[in-house]
Structure formats: structure tokens, C-alpha cells
Amino acid sequence: MQQTPFNAIVVSNQEVAPGVFILRVAPEGWTLPPFKPGQFAVLGLPVEAPRHPLADPDDDPRPDRSGLLRRSYSIASSSRQKRYVEFFFSVVRSGDLSPRLGALRPGDRLWLSPKFSGFFTLDQVPAEANVIMVATGTGLAPYMSMLRSFLPEQPGRRFGVIHGARHSWDLGYRGELEALQRRHANLLYLPVISAPTEEVPPWGGLVGRVQDVWRQRPFDAPWGVCPAPPHTHVLLCGNPAMVESMSALLQEEGFREHSRLAPGEIHVERYW
Ligand SMILES: Cc1cc2nc3c(=O)[nH]c(=O)nc-3n(C[C@H](O)[C@H](O)[C@H](O)COP(=O)(O)OP(=O)(O)OC[C@H]3O[C@@H](n4cnc5c(N)ncnc54)[C@H](O)[C@@H]3O)c2cc1C
Numbered sequence: 291m292q293q294t295p296f297n298a299i300v301v302s303n304q305e306v307a308p309g310v311f312i313l314r315v316a317p318e319g320w321t322l323p324p325f326k327p328g329q330f331a332v333l334g335l336p337v338e339a340p341r342h343p344l345a346d347p348d349d350d351p352r353p354d355r356s357g358l359l360r361r362s363y364s365i366a367s368s369s370r371q372k373r374y375v376e377f378f379f380s381v382v383r384s385g386d387l388s389p390r391l392g393a394l395r396p397g398d399r400l401w402l403s404p405k406f407s408g409f410f411t412l413d414q415v416p417a418e419a420n421v422i423m424v425a426t427g428t429g430l431a432p433y434m435s436m437l438r439s440f441l442p443e444q445p446g447r448r449f450g451v452i453h454g455a456r457h458s459w460d461l462g463y464r465g466e467l468e469a470l471q472r473r474h475a476n477l478l479y480l481p482v483i484s485a486p487t488e489e490v491p492p493w494g495g496l497v498g499r500v501q502d503v504w505r506q507r508p509f510d511a512p513w514g515v516c517p518a519p520p521h522t523h524v525l526l527c528g529n530p531a532m533v534e535s536m537s538a539l540l541q542e543e544g545f546r547e548h549s550r551l552a553p554g555e556i557h558v559e560r561y562w
Contacts, residue, residue, distance in 0.1 A: 429528020
């Protein structure tokens with residue numbers, strides 16, 4: 291039987307909301323490669339690994355599932371953090387890998403890709419441009435890496451974050467983002483929830499979808515300028531339906547989707 295190529299160990303796996311985790315993984319016997327904030331790694335576990343108790347049972351009958359189950363995950367930690375990489379993921383109950391990641395405990399072993407990749411970085415954004423980061427759910431992960439890496443060294447650049455979730459308790463990293471906002475006057479953090487009637491105590495913040503927040507033009511007054519191309523670039527990450535809808539909205543306002551061949555001000559990462 292082929293030996294499972296585990297090369298990393300779980301440092302911590304904190305369930306920050308039901309089915310939503312912050313996972314830290316350290317390499318075993320090798321050094322993390324340098325990476326650009328916004329890039330992703332690939333994680334892998336074998337089919338035999340246990341699943342989170344809330345996930346659906348694995349009834350996939352395929353006999354050829356003997357290798358590692360592998361999926362991509364955006365890195366949430368700072369590029370200056372050399373001891374471990376952090377991930378922010380949710381358990382897809384019917385999924386292959388995420389229910390197994392949700393069952394990991396400190397000290398468990400898994401596979402971590404030795405190289406990190408991806409083009410969803412600030413490399414293509416001019417240094418003087420404002421950056422607005424829009425995410426639903428775990429789509430916040432690459433922005434945490436960007437903010438943790440760049441906020442301290444780019445005090446002259448405006449950063450905005452619109453993060454949407456169903457409930458306030460699903461807004462991972464809210465405490466850290468509020469603290470960053472207090473410390474860095476150039477960060478505006480706008481959490482928004484879509485199911486306010488389920489909140490106890492009542493939610494006093496923004497309500498609806500991230501698209502609704504964008505339409506309310508929340509940056510105009512605090513920034514004293516209306517975010518527009520070319521001086522503002524918008525990053526979209528997470529649920530593909532949100533990415534499509536936000537991109538269409540932005541294109542009506544004159545933003546263009548960025549590609550390597552045709553530069554634009556909308557940068558997208560689709561999770562599925
Ligand atoms: C570049 C990249 C970066 C990614 N980064 C992250 C990340 O930081 N955090 C994260 O949680 N996921 C991330 N994903 C998604 C991740 O790779 C997996 O697709 C996800 O964890 C589901 O894997 P699974 O094996 O459990 O489900 P699968 O068996 O692969 O089933 C996939 C199905 O589950 C649904 N699905 C996939 N992802 C999600 C999700 N996040 N929420 C709800 N439904 C989903 C879709 O319908 C999809 O078709 C990323 C994907 C890409 C391509």
C-alpha cells in the first residue's frame with residue numbers, strides 16, 4: 291500500500307461559528323515558501339480521514355478514491371508569518387474534503403502543497419489606487435492575508451472591506467478587523483448580515499447583501515471621494531453568484547474586469 295504523503299501538522303483548528311473554522315498548519319521538516327498575499331495553497335487528506343459530525347455521511351461508491359482528496363484554500367495569514375499558514379474555511383456538508391478538514395485536531399497530519407500559487411494579489415493594482423475588498427463568507431481569507439501584510443506598511447493607501455454573511459456570528463475575523471480599523475485610519479470595515487431577524491441581541495449594523503451595501507455608496511462620505519476607476523480597484527472573492535452580480539454592478543459604473551491581457555479595476559477569485 292502506498293504511504294500517505296503527509297508533510298504538515300495541525301497547529302490549531304478553531305470552530306469560530308458552526309461549521310466555520312480557522313485552521314493553522316505548520317510544515318514538518320521543510321520551510322514554507324515565500325508567497326504573495328492573496329495566493330492559495332492546496333490541502334489534502336485521504337478518504338479514510340474522519341468527517342465532521344455535522345456533515346453528511348460519505349456514501350460515494352466510487353472504488354477509485356484511494357488517493358488524497360485535494361482542494362485549494364486561500365491563505366489568510368500574513369506573508370511575514372513563517373511558522374505556519376492559516377486558512378479560513380467552511381464545511382460543505384455534502385463535500386469531500388472540507389468535512390474532513392473540519393474534523394482535524396491539533397497534532398493531526400495532512401498534506402500541504404509545497405508551493406503556493408494564484409494571481410489574486412495586489413501585484414496588478416497600482417500602488418496609489420484605493421483597494422476595496424468585497425467578500426461573502428470565507429471569501430474574506432485572502433483579504434486577511436493582504437491586510438495583515440500590507441496595512442502596517444501602506445498607511446497612505448485607503449483600504450475598504452465589505453464582508454457579507456448570514457448571521458453576525460458567521461462574520462469571521464470581525465474582532466480583528468474592528469481592532470485593525472481602530473488602529474489604522476486608512477481602513478474602513480463594513481460587515482453586513484442578511485438574516486437580521488435571527489439575531490439576539492438585535493443587530494444594529496448594515497443589513498442585506500454586499501451588493502446592497504455597495505449601492506448605498508458607503509465610502510463616499512468617509513473617504514471624501516466617490517470610489518471610481520482608475521483610482522479605485524475592487525476585489526471580489528467567494529460565492530460565484532455574488533462575484534457575477536457585483537461585477538455586473540461595477541461594470542455599469544465603468545469598472546472593467548481585469549485579465550492578464552486586458553487591465554481593469556475588478557479583480558476576481560471564484561471559489562467554485
Ligand atoms: C483558488 C481557490 C481558493 C479557495 N479558497 C477557499 C477558502 O479560503 N475557504 C473555503 O472555505 N473554500 C475555499 N475554496 C473552495 C474549496 O477549494 C473547496 O471547493 C470547498 O472547501 C469545498 O470542498 P469539498 O471537497 O468539501 O466539496 P466538493 O466535494 O468539492 O463539493 C464542491 C461543491 O460545494 C460547493 N462549495 C464549494 N465551496 C464552497 C464554500 N466555500 N461554501 C459553500 N459551498 C461551497 C459548490 O457547490 C461546489 O460545487 C477555494 C477554491 C479555490 C478555487
